[in-house]
Amino acid sequence: MNMSKSNPFGETSKFFRLISHPARLKIIQEIGRGNACVCHxxxxxxxxxxxxxxxxxxxxxxxxxxxxxDGRFIYYRLADAKILDIIQAAMKFTGSNEVIGSNGKQSHKACSCPKCTSK
Structure with a gap:
C-alpha cells in the first residue's frame, strides 16, 4: 500500500476504513494462510x-x-504479510482470541479448486 507522506493520518485512516469491513478482515485472514482463488x-x-x-x-x-x-484460476496473495501483524495487534487489543495467518488447521469445505483438490 502506497502511503503518502503529505498526510500520514489521513492515509492511515483510509487504510483502516478499507480493511474495517468484517468480510475484508476474513478475506485477508484466509489469504494470509496461503494464496487463494475466488472459489476457495x-x-x-x-x-x-x-x-x-x-x-x-x-x-x-x-x-x-x-x-x-494459473490457467483459468486467479490466485490472490498478500502484497505484504505485515498486514497480518497489524490486524492481529488490533484483535488482541479488542480482546479477540482469533489467531490469523498460517496455522495449518485449514478445513476445506466443498471447494474444487486445484489448491484444495490436490490435498
Missing part, C-alpha cells in the same frame, strides 16, 4: 461470489492484494 474463498468464508469479488477488487486496487493467474 467463497467456500471457506460462505460469501457470495459477487460480494466477494467486490471486496477483492477494493483490496487489490488499494495494493493490499496481488494476483497471479
Amino acid at each position: 474463498l467463497e467456500s471457506q468464508l460462505g460469501l457470495r461470489q459477487a460480494n466477494l469479488s467486490q471486496h477483492l477488487m477494493a483490496l487489490r486496487d488499494a495494493g493490499i492484494l496481488e494476483t497471479e493467474r
